Amino acid sequence: MITPRIGLLAPGLAALLLPLVATSRGDEPTAAGMTVLPSESGPLVALRVIVRAGSQDDPKGREGLAALTAAMVAEGGTKELTYEQVLRRFYPMAATLSGECYKEVSVFSGVVHRDNLAAYEALVAEMIAAPRFDPTDFERLKTEALDYLTSTLRGGNDEELSKATLQAALYPDGHPYGHVEQGTVTALKAITLDDVKAFHRAHYARSNLVLGVAGGADRAFAAKLAADLSRLPADGAEPPELPAPPLPRGLEVTIVAKPSADSTALALGFPIDVTRRDDDFYALAVANSYLGEHRTFNGRLMQDLRAKRGLNYGDYSYIEIFIQEGASTFPVPNNPRRQQAFSIWLRPVPHDKVAFALRGALWELDRLVRDGLSPEDFEATRSFLLNYSKLWVQTLPRRLGYAMEGSFYDRQSLVQELQDRLPKLTVEQVNAAVRKHLNAPGLRVAIVTRDAQALADLLKSGKPTPITYDTEGTPEEVLAEDKVIAAFPLGEVRVSIVPVEAMFEK
């Protein structure tokens, strides 16, 4: 699972002299570590700087430092300008620098009209290379991060809470992936401005950068961006080793006790030893699309749990940790990880149907592993993915992001890999990959619910949990399946209950 190379980028190379990044259309070869996708057809320019520094690099006791540093870069001043002055420069361009911190990278990106390109580039390069580290910005951004943990995650978004709980459960015992990017309350309170400066100095280095521009900008512009960032130190810290996450056995359930929850949010999964680097990833991508393509009705989960049974608003599955981009259907590009997990997301269900819904998800996964895809379903899903994936790169920033992404896995962009590999794939290969990787001996389950103890007792009892519909006309074949689902074996169940106010505390 963990490849011999230490970092995501090819090892042993200095500064920006990294191998050329393959890009999909019209790109020009540039200084390495740089993607340029010029295009004449519109007035916009997309710019992206990926820094190989993420929450995995948070020192122990300083969880949230990487995210706070990214925020200080994107939402703080520069050496020359206060943040207020930065905002006043950005404002008439209607452009910003977005800064997102993920597990392994921080991504700085923006889109600007060609009219404003030079001014935008100069400002953005300054923000990345020479942040102001103003104490006022620091207080503001630190408080924002604290508020996100205590107010939004704990109190304002049960779906994100369940997913964050799952992440922590998948990567326990101090694993670098185990905390949410924003950190913990205790760690955030301990982080100092000097910590942020030190983190920036250590990680925001030329060896850790991948740059990209797309749209109405040319090679000269790209070179200027690289030159403006060259004041950064040459060599950055290496990413940490990742311990192999422990594989769950039976159902290892974490219930977040939230007395005010009006419905119950669930997420479940287990680590898998597959990333885009691996041939099996592409086989699994077909199987995963069949099981639960995100926010489509193509997945079995959606068809069976939502459409046939009206359990909830949506049910999806993933072979990569998925972060939705805004309100779109697609994931953010540039969230590369050395370790991935298979997961199922069940959107909130009524309290009285939780055990049934959980069993339904397990039943679907079990069916997939046992029966695989039929040749017809395989053909239909493959055809779907080949067409659907082209929609992932409609906008300039997404096209750029995907083009830059392949290098993290020593592959072409995901879209290109799918185009190349899927036509050669067979249904036998897909089903073999499913049996090899998705037949786990156990799962982590994260649940956010009102009556935690009652649910824990119910799950541990192993008692069948039939569903009672408050609607009429459920077809006979569905009712017959319901009997099977209601009694689906949970195996060995271990439950820990965490009060919501303790989540993300330390």
Add this chain to the structure above:
Amino acid sequence: MRRTWTWTLLLGLALASPPARAQDVTAGPKAIFPYPIRRTVLDNGLTVLSVPYDSPGIIAYYTVVRTGSRNEVEAGLTGFAHFFEHMMFRGTERYSQEAYNAELKKLGADSNAFTADDWTCYHITVAASALEKVVELESDRFRNLKYDEAGFQKEARAVLGEYNKSASSPFLILFEALQGTAYTAHTYRHTTLGFLDDIKAMPNQYGYSLVFFKRWYRPDNCTIVVAGDVDHDQLVNLCKQYYGGWKAGTAQIAIPAEPPQREERTKALTWPTETLPTVVLGYHIPAADPGNPDTAALQALAQAVFGETSPLYKQLVLDEQKVVVIEAEAESKRDPGLFVVLTRVRSPGEMAEVQRRILDALADAARTPVDPARLAAIKAHLKYAFAGALDSPDAIANAVGASIAATGRPDSMNALYAAFDRLTPDDLRRVAAAYFAPQNRTIVTLVAQPKEEKAR
């Protein structure tokens, strides 16, 4: 999957001039919407628009229905436009739900829909080569939708699931309260999701759902908008072939007008878990109308008073750090909407002070003209923000759809942006004085419930 309302800071759109009869909806040389919109109206009233845009091999196919939660005039039936949007995916005589999904799957389409106050939008992003198939599928379900009661009831519970997933955020009850308090008669008083009691009762409304379909899903109430790699003539020929037999006959119903608000209204909410204290204000403003110079001024005022370069933002967010977020939007709606201000405050103790500073800033806007250089920056911001958002066939079609929803015209953004250009500091001052009066406002606050009360 079926998005409903979202509280976004969409830029408003407004009507330019009387509807053109020409085939092309042409724009002036410096129009903010730089793409030609080609237009044909079929005999049955269906409007077909195409917007060529450089996205080789891809189109966004939008069906804009000029019906939304605004149309829900009957008691006990709020949330129905949204629920019906769900039902539109439940099959026809020809294509069962499963068959329809299988067809979309074959095409590799990204298909979804959303409902808002003024419109319901069905959108498919797909390969341009799939145009005929999409026209066939879409025309079929808009004409021949057919679902049984069992499926209807199950979908009602998926809609309840949508309410449930939204209900863990305080913004749901905040906007329910803002709308429910600011409006007493007009249907904007309920959110697009609808009242929870009405949602729970939806399984019983099968008969009404068929009435709803016949009432609103008519060609004269719909516009097809196709953006991207599209040929207008080919599109029109296909639409004539597949939609031609669809009969016009959109219902006319009276939407109760909202009487003028005569005194300030307030509502205080609590939230059972830790959350940032939140204040939302709403002032009644005119419907989206490019003929009304106030519309552009109100949009500019949202930026001037609450934008990231406003004095209030600097004080409250950056310097004193009393608030985490503060933003405003002048709603662009078919009937009179609200100028909405939202802020999340760091601590309950600061709420009164922050509220006072907001009201002071609005009062000041009514007295003190904005600096001309700042107004120029605001105009540039609005212009570049709009241009920057037009980055895909979806974005193009969405902008056109939103314009139709509010004004009936696809290109009203051009008139709006022309109006922005003409704005003077005194326009903003005059408009602020006209609308930000105490008797015109509704204030909703939300705080975490004190721990002592939790035991109840």
